[in-house]
Each structure stands twice: as C-alpha cells, then as structure tokens.
Amino acid sequence: MQSRFVIERIEAWILDIPTIRPHKLAFGAINRQSPVIVQLWLRHGACGFGEAATIGGPSWNEESPESILHAINAYLAPCLIGQDGGSFGRVLTRMDTFCRGNAFAKSAVEMALIDAVSRSLELPAYQLLGGKRHDSLPLAWTLASGDVRKDLEEAQLRLEQKRHRIFKMKIGARSPADDVAHVSQIARGLEGKATLTVDVNQAWDGSTARRFLPQLIDAGVTLIEQPVAKWNREALKVLSASLGSSACIMADESVCTPQDAMALARDQACQVFSLKVAKHGGLLRTLQVAAVAEAADIGWYGGTMLETSIGSAASAHVFATLGDQHHGCELFGPQLLVDDIVTARMPIVDFELQLPDGPGFGIEVDLGQLERFDRARTGLNAV
Ligand code: MUC
Ligand code: MG
Structure with a gap:
C-alpha cells in the first residue's frame, strides 16, 4: 500500500531578520538572525514548515546558515523526495546515510516533516x-x-x-x-x-x-x-x-x-x-x-x-x-x-x-513576512 505521507517537494531559504538590540555573547555580538526555513510538501497531504537557526554564522558551532542551506538543497532534499515521510526513523537513517553530521540541517527537515504529517492528521505535533x-x-x-x-x-x-x-x-x-x-x-x-x-x-x-x-x-x-x-x-x-x-x-x-x-x-x-x-x-x-x-x-x-x-x-x-x-x-x-x-x-x-494547541506546531506562517525577510530578495550577505 502506498503511504499517504510520500514526500513530494522540499524547499529551503535563508531569512535575515534584525534583532531589537545587539545581543552580546562570549564569541561576539549579533545584530540579526539568519534562520534557514524549510517548507516540505506531502503528495497527498498538508505542507509543513521547519527552521534551523545558528548564532553568529558558524560561531556557535560548525554549521552556518549557508552550510545548512547547502546540505538541504544538495543532499537531504534529493535523498528524501518520493520516500515515505510517515516513517520518521527511516527518514532520519536515510539522511544519515547520505549526509554525515549536519545536525542543524537535518533538524529543519525533520521539523517540517513532522509539521506536515501532524497537519495531515489534524493533530498537534506533541501528539x-x-x-x-x-x-x-x-x-x-x-x-x-x-x-x-x-x-x-x-x-x-x-x-x-x-x-x-x-x-x-x-x-x-x-x-x-x-x-x-x-x-x-x-x-x-x-x-x-x-x-x-x-x-x-x-x-x-x-x-x-x-x-x-x-x-x-x-x-x-x-x-x-x-x-x-x-x-x-x-x-x-x-x-x-x-x-x-x-x-x-x-x-x-x-x-x-x-x-x-x-x-x-x-x-x-x-x-x-x-x-x-x-x-x-x-x-x-x-x-x-x-x-x-x-x-x-x-x-x-x-x-x-x-x-x-x-x-x-x-x-x-x-x-x-x-x-x-x-x-x-x-x-x-x-x-x-x-x-x-x-x-x-x-x-x-x-x-x-x-503551548499552542492547533494542528502541526499550532502556529500559522505569514507568507508575506517570509518574502519580506528572504535573503534572495534583500540581497544581504553572510554575517
Ligand atoms: C546559547 O548558547 O545558549 C541562547 C540564548 C541566548 O541568549 O543565546 C543562546 C545560545
Ligand atoms: Mg548556551
């Protein structure tokens, strides 16, 4: 039987959102956050959103918004298209097989998948x-x-x-x-x-x-x-x-x-x-x-x-x-x-x-805001 959670499409992009004030840490100050947003579509179901944010590019650990975007676009998305998204454990193993490490990138993809599957089931993700x-x-x-x-x-x-x-x-x-x-x-x-x-x-x-x-x-x-x-x-x-x-x-x-x-x-x-x-x-x-x-x-x-x-x-x-x-x-x-x-x-x-109680993660993404902060549109560079 064909799974109802076949992964159809995955897209990812970087946003640049200024902070309300400089945020100072041991390794430097940040004036903006550059989260990588993932959108994942299921063939017969809902779509979901995931995110991975770093602090100060690759200052907090090895991954940066640019490396996360690259890992998703070049390796993680291609290895998951057409796979059964309902088997979360298998999805994680498959990502590990095609791409070692890169925990942040994998987390954004898995997050979007869990959002999409729980929305398809009309359940909050915590369920x-x-x-x-x-x-x-x-x-x-x-x-x-x-x-x-x-x-x-x-x-x-x-x-x-x-x-x-x-x-x-x-x-x-x-x-x-x-x-x-x-x-x-x-x-x-x-x-x-x-x-x-x-x-x-x-x-x-x-x-x-x-x-x-x-x-x-x-x-x-x-x-x-x-x-x-x-x-x-x-x-x-x-x-x-x-x-x-x-x-x-x-x-x-x-x-x-x-x-x-x-x-x-x-x-x-x-x-x-x-x-x-x-x-x-x-x-x-x-x-x-x-x-x-x-x-x-x-x-x-x-x-x-x-x-x-x-x-x-x-x-x-x-x-x-x-x-x-x-x-x-x-x-x-x-x-x-x-x-x-x-x-x-x-x-x-x-x-x-x-805790929000609606389906998925219980929040609704504002597509206009995604466009407003999209790095591809604003033309900002890496930190
Ligand atoms: C960290 O290392 O905990 C979390 C809160 C904050 O201000 O910085 C982060 C990073
Ligand atoms: Mg800490």
Whole structure:
C-alpha cells in the first residue's frame, strides 16, 4: 500500500531578520538572525514548515546558515523526495546515510516533516511525540546588552509585564572579574525578584571557572551554563562535584548527541542538560537525549538558538512532552527579533510560555513576512 505521507517537494531559504538590540555573547555580538526555513510538501497531504537557526554564522558551532542551506538543497532534499515521510526513523537513517553530521540541517527537515504529517492528521505535533505533560513552561529572558543599566531596565520591564522572572546573563567576553562585577550589580538590582543564570559559552578554562564560579554563586546565580570548552568534561565533573548544592552546572555545547549525554551522565559532569532541537538533529533525537537525562537523574532546560516562532513552537511541542525535572525554557527568540514570520506568536501568561494547541506546531506562517525577510530578495550577505 502506498503511504499517504510520500514526500513530494522540499524547499529551503535563508531569512535575515534584525534583532531589537545587539545581543552580546562570549564569541561576539549579533545584530540579526539568519534562520534557514524549510517548507516540505506531502503528495497527498498538508505542507509543513521547519527552521534551523545558528548564532553568529558558524560561531556557535560548525554549521552556518549557508552550510545548512547547502546540505538541504544538495543532499537531504534529493535523498528524501518520493520516500515515505510517515516513517520518521527511516527518514532520519536515510539522511544519515547520505549526509554525515549536519545536525542543524537535518533538524529543519525533520521539523517540517513532522509539521506536515501532524497537519495531515489534524493533530498537534506533541501528539505524535508522546502527548503533552505541560500546557506551559516558565520562560527565561537573556540580558545581553552588555550594559548594566540597560539590562536592569529590560529586566524590570519584563517583570512588570509578567513575562519573565528567570534572567540569563551572557558572560565570557570581558575579563572574569569584570563579568563578576557586572553580574553582581544586576543581581543586587533584582534581589528577591528573579532567578539568575549565566551562560559562559565555553569561554573559560577549568581553573578560571574554579576561581570565579563561587563568586557568581555568592552573587545569587543558581544555574551555570557551559562554563568551559565543550570537550572539557573533566572540568565540568570537577566543578559539578565542588559546587555542591549551591548551584547547578548545565551542559549546552557539550551535549549534542545521545552519546554525549551518556558520557556526561556516566561522569556525573553536570546536573542539567540544555536541550536544543537543532544541535540534537531534530525533535525525535531531542527525545533520545532527554531520555538519557531522565534515566541519569539529570534535569532539563528548554534551550534556544534564537529561532523565530516556527522553531520556537516546534521546540515547545517537544519540551511539553518531557517530565517535571526541568528549569523552564528560554524560547524567547521571537521577542528578540524586530518582527516575526507567523500571524500570531505563542502567548506568554504569568511568566509562562503557552503551548499552542492547533494542528502541526499550532502556529500559522505569514507568507508575506517570509518574502519580506528572504535573503534572495534583500540581497544581504553572510554575517
Ligand atoms: C546559547 O548558547 O545558549 C541562547 C540564548 C541566548 O541568549 O543565546 C543562546 C545560545
Ligand atoms: Mg548556551
């Protein structure tokens, strides 16, 4: 019998969307996001949308918008046309056979496929991923203007609006002592009102982390993301053991594959995994990494690559299926962009992001907005 989910056509393109302010991270500042959008058509069904966003071109990891677009157009789309899109596992294996690595590119294609199949079945995507266990998740915001006064203004406004009360600070670009001073000033300004986390994005070596993390914890930080290089599991292990119960170490760049997750769990190298659909290579592989976390008594955090509402809604669907050992999510990407590419964003109520319940990822893409930000039309260059 012919599957009703035969993959008919896949198209991909790059958008360039400015951010509302410069977003400063350890490895540089970004002024725009350049997500790769994928549209996938089923022969007898609906079409779906997927997205893969990087931060600062290939600065966060090896993939860039241009490499993602190339992998999809040259290898992933051709190997999937005419295949049964309803067999997700087979689709993933086929993509792996024709193209090693390239997790971000594969995640965008798999996302569009899951959107299309769930729309064809008129079901929300979370239903195909095991069913939801959360209707909403606490939503963090990242303070990354680089300026204490502006960061505090941003935080106060978001507290008043009841949008965010978890704030993540991006550090690692300045000297560690300056970073500690910056974080301490913000912590004093927000004392008793918010949960504070930091993301070092691999910028420190083990001894810098051993020296300065206790100072951040004294200032009030309770979750520390990727303080050292992604390969430095030994340092993560030492830090996790020495910090005790005062704060949690969260792996981000260090945890991409289920094998990474196993190694971190075996070494007891962190207490939390930041889950991100793109780096894991899709929604199903996010579930695999999350399963390792659950089995190893490691908590999870719903991470972002600063996607538009397409990637953010897809991430919300998979995060909604996970257990209770979580530290909230940071699917705030749409709010950092000057505009979005959907007709309505996911609502935020009482500091929580609300999971959209419609078919697919529950959001409707605005085709006019796709055209407006299309790199082929605007003629912008790579970062
Ligand atoms: C990262 O490494 O977590 C997520 C939020 C943010 O501000 O930057 C990203 C990347
Ligand atoms: Mg991170």
